[in-house]
Amino acid sequence: MRVDDTLPGPGMADAAIRTTCPYCGVGCGVLATPDGKGGALIAGDPAHPANRGRLCSKGSALGETLGLGSRVLHPLMRNEAGGYDRVSWDIALDAVADGLKAIIAREGPEAVAFYLSGQLLTEDYYVANKLMKGFIGSPHVDTNSRLCMSSTVAGHKRVFGSDTVPGNYEDLDCADLIVLVGSNTAWCHPVLFRRIQQNRNERGARVVVIDPRVTATAEDCDLVLPLKPGSDSVLFAGLLVHLTEAGLIDQTYLERHTSGFDATLENARAIAPDLASIALRTGLNANDIAAFYALWAGTPAVVTAWSQGVNQSAQGTDKVAAILHCHLATGRIGRPGGGPFSLTGQPNAMGGREVGGLANMLAAHMGYTPVEIDRVRRFWNAPNMARSEGLKAVQMLDAVAEKRIRALWVMATNPAVSLPDADKVSAALNGLDLFIVSENVLSNDTLAAKPHIILPAAAWGEKDGTVTNSERRISRQRGFLPLPGEVKPDWWIICEVARRLGFGAAFGFRNGSEIYAEHAALSAFENEGSRDFDIGAHAGLSKHAYDRLKPVQWPVPIGQPQGTERLFADGGFFTPDRRAKLSTLAIPELAAARSDAFPLLLNTGRVRDHWHTMTRTGLSPRLSAHIGEPCIFVHPADAARFGLAEGGFARIANAHGAVILKVSLDPGAQPGSLFAPIHWSGETASHARIGAAVQPACDPYSGQPELKATPSSIAPVAYASQGFVLSRGTFALPAGSWWAKLAVEGGEGRLFATDATLDDLMAAVRDAFGTADLIEMIDRDSGVYRCAVTQGGRLTAALFVGPAGRAPLWDTVKLAFADPQSVPENRLALLAGRRLDGAADPGPTVCACFGVGLNAIRAAFTGGGTVTPEDIGRQLKAGTNCGSCLPEIRRIGASARETVAA
Incomplete structure (x- = not known):
């Protein structure tokens, strides 16, 4: 395989392009080989020092997330009826610029704000900050990295x-x-x-x-x-x-x-x-x-x-x-x-910090002292330099709610899900005079707040620029797919708006390399070792050299192009006296926040195979196989105390909102604490948008919200029945049902619970699919209903439902749904829950990288001769890629040994 560090071009269809993973702050190198059909073969880059060829389950599945089915491909403007009309770029960009001009003229520059993302490239971030803080004159630029680092x-x-x-x-x-x-x-x-x-x-x-x-x-x-x-x-x-x-x-x-x-x-x-x-x-x-x-x-x-x-x-x-x-x-x-x-959370959280993506920073790690303000002003030749720190993320959305900010431009993030007190955030977004979103998906919770203008931005695989990982290593993220439809890079969109605002001379960049060169030059401007961030050696990079830039750790000052591995062994801190300043701490009593009404602390975070609000990982069937439903993880003692059962449902509530989640007993949870994943949204689940139940309290210094300890209550919720539905298109469950949507091969899957009757469910199926190709199994006495719809010899839909607590497993039906060779005569076996090929059921997925199930691993442990996780890896490959499933494999092995010993 030929590997090329440049962008795809003529004669390079067989080349693997070196790029960088768009997920966490590890910043893994990726080899992407375009397949000529809009997809790519993905592998880890053995030459990248961050990962040395390894990828986690999410990175390994990147090729499954490149389709255009969920993409926004053209500029859209909201019409009077509340729908959207496709418009030209000129119309959309003129509307953005004219709207900003009008609000600035009426309310002043601080009535406008940008909310950015660690998913942006450094070049995108740079021009956004330059436009707002140097030319519009508002300091209100913040980023979802405020929630992260x-x-x-x-x-x-x-x-x-x-x-x-x-x-x-x-x-x-x-x-x-x-x-x-x-x-x-x-x-x-x-x-x-x-x-x-x-x-x-x-x-x-x-x-x-x-x-x-x-x-x-x-x-x-x-x-x-x-x-x-x-x-x-x-x-x-x-x-x-x-x-x-x-x-x-x-x-x-x-x-x-x-x-x-x-x-x-x-x-x-x-x-x-x-x-x-x-x-x-x-x-x-x-x-x-x-x-x-x-x-x-x-x-x-x-x-x-x-x-x-x-x-x-x-x-x-x-x-x-x-x-x-x-x-x-x-x-x-x-x-x-x-x-x-x-350990940074996002792929370019550090790059955003470098260019001033946080409201309390200016570019190149400079702050808001008079000297630094003047330095940046002179370098940019900025006419309207911001003079004080801006509003941080939670404060910014408070200002939106209070009408102090009247225009907001959101880029590459989903604040209606990720910010705390998310219901308040959604309501605030609905009240903006001008709401602009740069996005690459057609639908998410933030878009549900009805922005006035939606701008189609490039996605991973199309974007070209740089990112900085947790160890200060700058890497190139290279495009290997053409821009689809009318999609444009974020930096281009921002520069076009800047030109329409009258600042074209300062934003005449022709490509990302020119932006990066200016960014590097600013980092070295009047620096002479006084600031940590200095990549002056890159200020003179040609486009050719930029395209071939190898991963390097900053500082990269002039004369030191190889970068810097470590700092501070011999002091040299970046304070006025070059000394680190140890300081006193204030430690509040967090436990005092609990009460009789809210006796538990709600902690939130990630699960193994998903990322943020699942607009990317939610497209991959294998990433939904390990944890497919939004759960609340509860210590068994708390479950007994509050009457909760494994696999049942619970309502978690507090002063800010409420969610309903599937109960998962977790001995690792601390009694008195709950843990819920952050990933599910209004798009992917009915009652699981966890940000709605998170308090907006913030650290007084950083402005970072407290997402780990919201006082809450928990109580059981009962549904009459549980099941799943698979369909090639969207299927509407009866009103009031609890559901979670996840990707499956060939269409969409939903796990659900409902109080609807069997007659209600049967009516919904027949209304959606008719009866000509429908086969049903109905057992009213047991409360069981199963159906399958086939067209042209292919399974196109299936719905299985049974009494609560006896929800049918869906792994065998998923396999049939994904198999284009399934034929009508297999429908009865399918409704009985048997695999159509007679093979053993692999069970729930444990290793997402290689699709290895629980039953296969358990059988290997009990089959004789297999005694260690390493043996499992040699036999089944499970745990041999990223290793994130190894703790679970060890638990399975321990359980299997206990069973054999008994």
Whole structure:
């Protein structure tokens, strides 16, 4: 296979294009080979240093998400009837520009705002920030990264003076201790978790997991600390005290490179005076705390890595600072195998931070001091430079609700699902004078709020630019598919609007390489080592060199084109005195938020095989196979307390909203806490938009909302029957039904529960499909109804329903639905629930990468000779790609051994 770093062109149909995965912040390299039919063969890039050829289940399935069936392909404008008319680009862009002009003239520039996304490329982000903050004159540009990593940004800036990740992924390979805080790495960053496990298995590295939930990550480690929600800062303040009392402080490093240690230590002693106090406040066993402190203290090569469990918190900035203090106090920073490490959530969250995508930042990691404002103004020759920080995401939507912001342009994100207090967000969006959305899908919850203008933006596979991953590594995301319909890149759309606003001279970019070059030049402008972000070596890149740009870690200053692996081993922080500033922490009592009405804390996060609001992963049948329904994960003790049953339903409610989710008993959940996935929306489920039940409380420094601990109640919900429906098109279930939609081969599937009668369901089927090609099985006494519709020898629809608690399995019917060779004479066997080919049922999917089911793995464990997950991998391939299913495979093996022993 030929690999080419350039864009597809004549004679390159057989070439694999090097690009970058659009999912998490790992930033994996991808080899994409276009198939000439609008799709591509996807493989990991063995030459990319982030993943070395590995991909997780989501990355491996990227080829299944490239179809155009759900795409918006032309500019659309809302008409008076509330529908949409297709219009030309000129009409749409003129309407955007004229609408912005009118609102700015009437209300001033701060009445307009942009809400951006870590799904944008750096070049898109750059021109959006330049237009709004430098030329329109509004500071109100924020991003969904506010929900992801902004507490880390604030913590880094507070302590380091800059938003700098000191280390890199190689530190995970050579560390002797890796501490994972608030990070289900096995599911959310599986390629990195595989590297961690390889280090553990080959070098003997120790792994500690600190998380209120005992997740898949915690199932393969040396020590688990399931602390109380919100108590991370107490644990790390206690660690700082322990390190000091054990004589392990690096006094030379502190004296040369930091300030504020004495006050910080005094504050830490007030927060965590002794082991008994720490145990009480964290809920941990004192012996386990002591073991953790001894392990951290006695292991010089230690990496402390964290993710959303730290960031998505009303105390997120303090949590980050508490971790940084321990590394600075011991000089364990910037050295191989040692340092604090933020695991970013989105593919270009860091790139957005570089260009000022957060409301409290200007471009090139500059802030809103008078000197920095003037520097950016002069570089851009900007006529209307914003002079103060803008509104952060939650504040921004509050301002929309209060009519202080009258125009909002949303790009590449779905705030009606992802923001907290999501019902309020949807209502606010409906009230805008001008609501613009740049999007690549025809339908999502934000589009349901009826924007005035929808602009068709390029999707992954078509976009061309750069992204920056968690280790500061800039990589090229290259287009390998042509732009379909009238789709355009985001940067082009923004520049065209800028031209219509009268700023064409500053936005005359012909391609992404010219934007990147300007971005690089600004990073070096009047820098001379005073700012961390400097990629001045790229300011003179030609388009040819840009197209062939290899992954590189910033800083990349002039004269250092190879980049920088690590920072701060010898100090050199980006504060006025070049010293890191240790600071005091405030630790509120989170538990006080519970009440008799809302006795539980609702935690939200990701599941293994889905991403954000599923507008991409929801198109892949195999990614829906592992967890197909929106669930609430509940400790068995809480389930018994509140009358919940495995597989039943529960209503989770609080002061902000309510959802109804399937109950999943989870011994790893902490009693008193609930966990719900973030992925389902109004588009993909009837009652599962979890953002509607999340509080809008925010960290006072970062503005990041608390998505991990909303006081809530839970109560059982009963439905008369449960089932599933498969159809080539959309099928409308009776009103009031609970349902979850998921992709299946050949069409659409819905798992549902309902109080509708069998007659109601039969009537809905016959109205939708007629009776000519319908075969039914009806058992009124048992409450069972099954039907199949065939046309031309192919199964086109099926509906199975039975009493609640006895929902029929649908794996065999899915297989028949996906098989174009299924024939009418097999319908009776199908209605009986038997596989048409006589093969054994593989059971629910465990390994999404290779489609290996539970029954196949269980049989391999009990069949003799197979005793380890590695044996399973050799026999079935399960767990040999990203490894995110390995914890589950180990559980299956343990259960199988217990069964045999019994």
